[in-house]
Amino acid sequence: MKEHARRAIAECRRIATMSEEPGCITRRFLTPPMREVHDHLRRRMEAMGMTVRWDAAGNLRGIWQPENAHGKRLIVGSHIDTVPDAGAFDGVLGVTLALECVELARELGMPLPIEIIAFSEEEGVRFGVPFIGSRAVAGRFDPGLLVLRDAKGITLEAAIRNYALDPARIHEAAIGDDVAGMLEMHIEQGPVLESENLSVAAVDAIAGQTRYTVEFLGQANHAGTTPMHLRHDALTGAAEWIAAVEGLALRTEALAATVGSARVEPNAGNVIPGAALLSLDVRHVRDAVREQAVEALLKQADAIAAQRGLSVHCTRHMNQRAVPMDERLTAFLMEAMEAANLPPKRMTSGAGHDAMVMAARVPTAMLFLRSPGGISHHPAESVREEDVEAALEVGRKFLERLAAEVR
Ligand SMILES: [Zn+2]
Numbered sequence: 001m002k003e004h005a006r007r008a009i010a011e012c013r014r015i016a017t018m019s020e021e022p023g024c025i026t027r028r029f030l031t032p033p034m035r036e037v038h039d040h041l042r043r044r045m046e047a048m049g050m051t052v053r054w055d056a057a058g059n060l061r062g063i064w065q066p067e068n069a070h071g072k073r074l075i076v077g078s079h080i081d082t083v084p085d086a087g088a089f090d091g092v093l094g095v096t097l098a099l100e101c102v103e104l105a106r107e108l109g110m111p112l113p114i115e116i117i118a119f120s121e122e123e124g125v126r127f128g129v130p131f132i133g134s135r136a137v138a139g140r141f142d143p144g145l146l147v148l149r150d151a152k153g154i155t156l157e158a159a160i161r162n163y164a165l166d167p168a169r170i171h172e173a174a175i176g177d178d179v180a181g182m183l184e185m186h187i188e189q190g191p192v193l194e195s196e197n198l199s200v201a202a203v204d205a206i207a208g209q210t211r212y213t214v215e216f217l218g219q220a221n222h223a224g225t226t227p228m229h230l231r232h233d234a235l236t237g238a239a240e241w242i243a244a245v246e247g248l249a250l251r252t253e254a255l256a257a258t259v260g261s262a263r264v265e266p267n268a269g270n271v272i273p274g275a276a277l278l279s280l281d282v283r284h285v286r287d288a289v290r291e292q293a294v295e296a297l298l299k300q301a302d303a304i305a306a307q308r309g310l311s312v313h314c315t316r317h318m319n320q321r322a323v324p325m326d327e328r329l330t331a332f333l334m335e336a337m338e339a340a341n342l343p344p345k346r347m348t349s350g351a352g353h354d355a356m357v358m359a360a361r362v363p364t365a366m367l368f369l370r371s372p373g374g375i376s377h378h379p380a381e382s383v384r385e386e387d388v389e390a391a392l393e394v395g396r397k398f399l400e401r402l403a404a405e406v407r
C-alpha cells in the first residue's frame with residue numbers, strides 16, 4: 001500500500017505545479033492550468049484502461065469497467081479547483097486517491113465498475129457560487145447561473161464555451177439510476193483528527209449553515225466632548241454582542257458561531273463609532289440547534305441595542321440545512337476502518353463538500369484524512385504518508401464490501 005500512497009501524494013505535488021501563478025497554487029474553474037490537469041489525468045486514466053470524457057460543466061470523468069463487471073458503478077472523486085494561494089491536497093488528494101482505488105480494484109480483480117470524477121468547481125472562487133461541477137452531476141444545475149460574471153466580466157456561459165464545451169448540454173452531465181453511490185475522500189481541513197491522533201474518520205453529516213450581516217447603528221460624535229453616559233456607541237454594542245456569540249457557542253455542544261468580519265464607521269480614532277457592520281456564521285449538524293441559536297443571537301442583538309440606545313438591522317444571506325451522509329455506506333466505512341485495524345471514528349464536517357451536493361442524488365459517504373497542524377487553504381497544507389496509506393486501506397475494504405454487495 002506504501003507505493004500507492006506515495007504515488008497519490010506525488011501526483012498531488014505534480015498537479016500543484018499546474019497553476020495560474022508561478023510559485024503558488026491557484027487554479028480556478030476552467031482556467032488554462034485546469035486544462036493541464038485534465039490532460040495529465042486523462043493520460044493516466046487512459047493508460048489504466050479507463051474511458052475518459054469531459055461533461056459540459058468541465059468535470060473530467062473516467063470510467064473503469066472491468067471485464068467481470070456487474071451491477072451499478074461507484075463514483076469516487078473530489079474537486080481539482082483551488083482557492084487562491086492554496087495547498088496541494090484540498091480536493092486533489094481525493095482524485096489521486098480515486099486513481100489508486102481503481103489501481104487496487106484492477107489488481108484485485110474486483111467486479112466493481114468505478115467512475116472517477118474530478119469535479120471542476122467546488123470552491124466558488126471564480127463566479128462566487130460553489131459546487132458548479134457537482135451540481136451538474138447531481139442534476140441540480142440551475143441554468144440561471146450561466147449569466148454570472150467573473151472578475152474580468154466573462155460570463156459562466158462564455159467560460160464554458162471558451163473551454164470548447166457546450167453550456168446547452170450541461171443537463172447531460174447528470175447521472176442516471178445506474179450509480180450505486182459515491183465516495184469522497186478529503187483532508188479534514190481542521191484540527192480534530194490530529195488532536196485525537198487518528199489517521200482517518202468517516203463523516204456522518206455535513207453541518208448546516210446560516211449567515212447574516214448584523215448592523216448596529218448609533219450616533220457618531222466627538223470622542224472628547226461627548227460624556228460616556230450620553231453616547232450611543234455602535235461598536236461597544238457590537239463588541240458586547242460578539243462576546244455573546246462566542247459565549248453561546250461555548251455553552252452549546254458542537255455549535256460553531258463566528259463573527260469573522262467587522263466594519264466600523266466612520267472608523268476614526270477620535271470619533272465615537274456611529275455604525276458597526278458585522279458578519280455572523282452559525283453552523284451545527286442539527287438544524288434545530290442551529291436555528292434556535294440564530295434566533296437567540298438575533299434577540300440578544302435587539303436587547304443589547306435597546307439597552308444602549310442603538311438600533312440593529314439583521315439581513316440573512318444563507319440558510320443551508322445539514323446534510324447527512326448515507327447510513328449504509330458510512331457503516332461500510334466504519335467496518336472498513338475496523339478491518340484495517342484503525343479506530344472506527346465518526347465525525348461531522350463543518351465545511352461544505354461536493355459530497356453534500358451529491359448526497360441529494362445518490363447514497364454518499366465521505367472519508368476524512370488528518371490535516372497536519374489543522375492547516376488548509378494555505379500553502380503549508382500537508383498530509384502524512386501513513387494517513388494516506390490508512391485511507392487507501394479503508395478505501396480498498398470499502399470497495400470490496402460494495403463489490404460483495406452487488407454480486
Ligand atoms: Zn475541498
